[in-house]
Amino acid sequence: MKIGVFICHCGTNISATVDVEKVAQVTSKLAKVHFSTTYLYMCSNPGQELIKKAIKEKGLDRIVVCSCSPSLHEKTFRKCAEEAGINPYLVEIANIREHCSWVHRDKKEATLKAIDIVRLAVAKVSRDKPLVKTYVPIEKRVLIIGGGISGIQSAIDIAFAKYPVTIVERESSIGGRMARFDKTFPTLDCAACILTPKMVTVSQSQYVTIYTCSEIEEVSGHVGDFKVKIRKRARSVDINKCTGCGACYAKCPVKVSAKFDMNLGLRKAIYVPFPQAVPNVPVIDRQNCLWFSAKNASGGTKKACGLCKKICNFGAIDYDMQDEIIEEKFGAIIVATGFTQFDHSVYGEYGYGKYKDVVTGLHFERMASSSGPTGGKIIRPSDGKEARDVVFIQCVGSRDEQKGVPYCSRICCMYTAKHALLLKEHNKDAQAYVFYIDIRAAGKNYEEFVKKVQDEYGAIYLRGRVSRIFEKGGKIIVRGADTLSGAQIEIKADLVVLATGLIARPETVKLAQMLHIPYDQNRLFTEAHPKLAPVETVTSGIFLTGACQSPKDIPDSVATASAASVKALGLLLQDKLEKEPLIAKVDRNLCSGCRACVVACPFNAIDMKEIEDRALKCKRDVAEVVEGVCTGCGNCTVVCRMSAIDIEGFSNRQIMEEIEAL
Amino acid sequence: MKWFISQETIKAPFQKILEKGCGEKVARCYQCGKCSAGCPMAFQMDYLPNQIIRMIQLGMEKEVLSSKTIWLCASCFTCTARCPREINVAEIMDFLRRHAYRTRIIPSGDTEIPLFNKIFLRNIELFGRLYEVGLIGMFNLLSGEFFKDFTVAPKMFLKQKIGIFPWRNKNAKALKDIFRRSGGLEKAQRGRLLYPKLIFLNLSKKFIGKIEKLK
Numbered sequence: 075m076k077i078g079v080f081i082c083h084c085g086t087n088i089s090a091t092v093d094v095e096k097v098a099q100v101t102s103k104l105a106k107v108h109f110s111t112t113y114l115y116m117c118s119n120p121g122q123e124l125i126k127k128a129i130k131e132k133g134l135d136r137i138v139v140c141s142c143s144p145s146l147h148e149k150t151f152r153k154c155a156e157e158a159g160i161n162p163y164l165v166e167i168a169n170i171r172e173h174c175s176w177v178h179r180d181k182k183e184a185t186l187k188a189i190d191i192v193r194l195a196v197a198k199v200s201r202d203k204p205l206v207k208t209y210v211p212i213e214k215r216v217l218i219i220g221g222g223i224s225g226i227q228s229a230i231d232i233a234f235a236k237y238p239v240t241i242v243e244r245e246s247s248i249g250g251r252m253a254r255f256d257k258t259f260p261t262l263d264c265a266a267c268i269l270t271p272k273m274v275t276v277s278q279s280q281y282v283t284i285y286t287c288s289e290i291e292e293v294s295g296h297v298g299d300f301k302v303k304i305r306k307r308a309r310s311v312d313i314n315k316c317t318g319c320g321a322c323y324a325k326c327p328v329k330v331s332a333k334f335d336m337n338l339g340l341r342k343a344i345y346v347p348f349p350q351a352v353p354n355v356p357v358i359d360r361q362n363c364l365w366f367s368a369k370n371a372s373g374g375t376k377k378a379c380g381l382c383k384k385i386c387n388f389g390a391i392d393y394d395m396q397d398e399i400i401e402e403k404f405g406a407i408i409v410a411t412g413f414t415q416f417d418h419s420v421y422g423e424y425g426y427g428k429y430k431d432v433v434t435g436l437h438f439e440r441m442a443s444s445s446g447p448t449g450g451k452i453i454r455p456s457d458g459k460e461a462r463d464v465v466f467i468q469c470v471g472s473r474d475e476q477k478g479v480p481y482c483s484r485i486c487c488m489y490t491a492k493h494a495l496l497l498k499e500h501n502k503d504a505q506a507y508v509f510y511i512d513i514r515a516a517g518k519n520y521e522e523f524v525k526k527v528q529d530e531y532g533a534i535y536l537r538g539r540v541s542r543i544f545e546k547g548g549k550i551i552v553r554g555a556d557t558l559s560g561a562q563i564e565i566k567a568d569l570v571v572l573a574t575g576l577i578a579r580p581e582t583v584k585l586a587q588m589l590h591i592p593y594d595q596n597r598l599f600t601e602a603h604p605k606l607a608p609v610e611t612v613t614s615g616i617f618l619t620g621a622c623q624s625p626k627d628i629p630d631s632v633a634t635a636s637a638a639s640v641k642a643l644g645l646l647l648q649d650k651l652e653k654e655p656l657i658a659k660v661d662r663n664l665c666s667g668c669r670a671c672v673v674a675c676p677f678n679a680i681d682m683k684e685i686e687d688r689a690l691k692c693k694r695d696v697a698e699v700v701e702g703v704c705t706g707c708g709n710c711t712v713v714c715r716m717s718a719i720d721i722e723g724f725s726n727r728q729i730m731e732e733i734e735a736l
Numbered sequence: 737m738k739w740f741i742s743q744e745t746i747k748a749p750f751q752k753i754l755e756k757g758c759g760e761k762v763a764r765c766y767q768c769g770k771c772s773a774g775c776p777m778a779f780q781m782d783y784l785p786n787q788i789i790r791m792i793q794l795g796m797e798k799e800v801l802s803s804k805t806i807w808l809c810a811s812c813f814t815c816t817a818r819c820p821r822e823i824n825v826a827e828i829m830d831f832l833r834r835h836a837y838r839t840r841i842i843p844s845g846d847t848e849i850p851l852f853n854k855i856f857l858r859n860i861e862l863f864g865r866l867y868e869v870g871l872i873g874m875f876n877l878l879s880g881e882f883f884k885d886f887t888v889a890p891k892m893f894l895k896q897k898i899g900i901f902p903w904r905n906k907n908a909k910a911l912k913d914i915f916r917r918s919g920g921l922e923k924a925q926r927g928r929l930l931y932p933k934l935i936f937l938n939l940s941k942k943f944i945g946k947i948e949k950l951k
Contacts (some may be wrong), residue, residue: 381775461744463742463743484790505743505746505747507741525764525766528763528764528766529761529763529764532746532763534741534793534794535748536741537767556790556794558767559737559739559787559790559791559794560737561737561738561739561785561791561796562737562738562739562795563739563740563741563794564738564739564740564741564744565740565741566740574852582856657766664913693791
């Protein structure tokens with residue numbers, strides 16, 4: 075065995091605190107070490123050439139590179155060794171920068187420590203085994219969970235590359251939150267006008283399958299081969315037969331408040347949520363439908379309504395439709411589940427629920443929308459009169475560690491400014507008052523937009539939170555402060571609009587557990603790296619987009635959607651998927667079949683398998699690692715009481731060897 | 737301080753008069769505070785310059801006009817030079833002083849600057865250039881502190897800093913003309929320097945204060 079040790083100066087990063095020449099001198103005398111040298115920048119091209127040359131000329135068969143953290147240049151040196159003709163897994167990195175030179179000042183001591191670190195690496199490399207990369211096949215289809223603007227954009231991008239893609243949407247139409255908005259900041263494009271073309275593109279594409287009224291039931295498998303169970307809830311209307319003529323919901327006698335319109339308007343028991351819905355097929359709300367309530371109440375004996383079935387010329391209404399479970403395979407998954415609004419009822423001082431005229435931003439959007447329940451009039455929900463003085467309160471739930479979430483929801487400053495503008499456009503006599511803490515308008519043309527609202531639309535911005543809202547003489551009295559003038563402020567308002575923050579959906583946790591992706595303390599999905607891998611998760615093959623990761627506005631959501639689809643496409647474009655061989659391996663002779671590792675594995679990568687034990691002449695269960703799923707985290711090796719399971723490249727033997735060398 | 741905001745206060749004529757009077761749009765101010773940061777008189781002010789602008793935005797006319805700040809402003813124009821939103825703060829202060837005269841809202845008890853201001857201008861109007869003895873005498877008389885700075889006078893006289901008689905400007909007539917015209921334009925009614933009511937109030941306040949101190 076001929077080990078080569080290559081010590082990097084890293085400019086002065088290492089050599090300033092570690093006497094690299096001394097390290098080279100001492101380590102060259104270690105057993106099995108055949109060659110030792112130093113260089114200014116080992117990662118540079120000449121540095122790599124030096125390693126290659128030494129491997130060839132000195133006949134080295136394993137190398138130790140003493141440089142920075144392996145997370146930075148391990149790949150570089152593995153590739154370098156491979157090019158010089160030795161197995162890339164016979165390379166070890168001794169981290170003498172982050173672990174030594176950067177954290178110490180005393181040169182003498184640091185040099186001694188560096189020598190120790192190199193000795194450990196030499197001990198470890200002497201026990202390294204040559205490993206071969208494994209390959210797994212890829213199912214060339216993408217699943218997108220969520221049919222909002224993020225999901226739609228991802229689907230368009232993937233379908234453009236002619237790869238099949240499936241959107242799973244919980245509601246009866248795709249479109250998500252954006253379908254409810256009136257205008258979009260800062261350009262004031264009509265939200266529906268820019269969203270519906272995208273929805274139509276998706277529905278017309280031959281590569282896109284849309285499952286509406288559907289939810290993810292179960293996910294198993296791994297990158298390139300996810301097996302997904304999708305529950306398609308009974309719509310009670312046959313999508314293939316329905317033409318979207320609308321006769322059924324015109325005739326339906328039941329009226330209930332519309333969730334899509336934030337309960338400001340009414341809809342029928344059979345309905346499409348909004349006129350441009352995709353697919354434009356109604357759905358029966360079984361809780362409110364007379365046919366279903368009669369059937370449930372009297373066991374089907376009582377005469378039920380059934381009007382919609384009678385009126386439908388195409389026989390599309392099917393009361394007996396059942397939930398359907400679809401099982402499909404996907405190579406990659408894009409999570410675009412979006413957000414939900416903060417529940418502001420925790421703020422008793424804002425009187426939500428108590429006063430009808432205290433509403434949220436989404437209510438305002440529906441009122442401002444010309445296809446909304448008020449036909450574009452900003453009214454007081456209590457008496458239907460047009461609102462003249464409207465108070466907007468920002469940061470409801472956001473930036474509140476006591477009652478809300480600690481983070482800034484990012485979009486509220488902008489949408490409140492937009493609301494203040496829309497108010498003035500809908501009613502010339504109206505006046506907007508905005509209570510804010512800070513204006514965070516960090517985006518292209520955002521600051522200019524807010525300034526425009528203040529200058530040209532005369533919105534009064536008051537810096538401070540509101541402390542109390544109460545009713546007096548048919549008006550809503552808002553009591554707040556303006557910290558800029560130092561005055562306590564009282565406003566007689568007609569309508570109060572709360573800019574509620576964005577929070578993760580409560581179902582996030584369940585989905586995260588199914589997909590094995592982490593989420594943070596606010597239940598927002600965590601990206602693999604906040605800067606360098608913003609749309610990937612630590613589970614390979616699963617990508618994030620939109621507001622399920624962090625509060626995002628439409629431009630950001632679309633940008634991340636395209637980013638995620640490129641990442642997914644990059645995966646699909648490969649013939650086979652390369653996997654690092656540094657994963658768990660079971661020694662069947664030692665395995666007792668206790669299943670401790672099965673429980674410990676966070677990725678469900680360990681199965682039990684029955685084998686024929688020739689020595690004992692019986693059949694017994696042993697653990698088996700699913701190669702494609704295992705990430706080599708090492709949880710299983712820790713719990714294995716027989717030491718039967720080992721991580722390749724980090725075996726128990728190697729670690730013992732390191733300890734002995736110390 | 738408590739303030740009731742409504743369309744009436746925000747759309748009160750005050751802001752429009754101000755915008756017309758000095759051509760500045762106060763709504764543009766985003767309250768960065770740079771004007772107050774550089775103001776050399778800020779340590780004496782009851783409201784900082786940025787607070788004054790804010791109060792104008794909220795329509796607090798009376799509070800603004802009765803503040804000491806507008807009279808303490810030395811018109812050094814540091815605020816104007818530094819404002820990132822290009823608001824001429826010094827010009828606004830100037831306007832506010834004029835407006836205060838017009839509406840007769842003057843902080844009578846707290847500061848003598850309005851009074852001094854008036855006497856000074858009247859002095860210039862009469863003599864064409866400053867007549868120091870007349871100014872000081874008049875000011876002491878009307879502010880109620882008759883012997884203020886009395887001991888310094890002989891020294892200054894000996895050093896020829898002040899004279900007993902006024903010096904006449906060669907072209908006093910032209911100056912008078914300027915005053916007449918600007919006064920006509922602004923309707924500032926400078927001719928009526930002494931509002932007897934105001935002076936009486938001022939003096940009585942002073943005396944009451946002194947008697948109370950003696951007690």
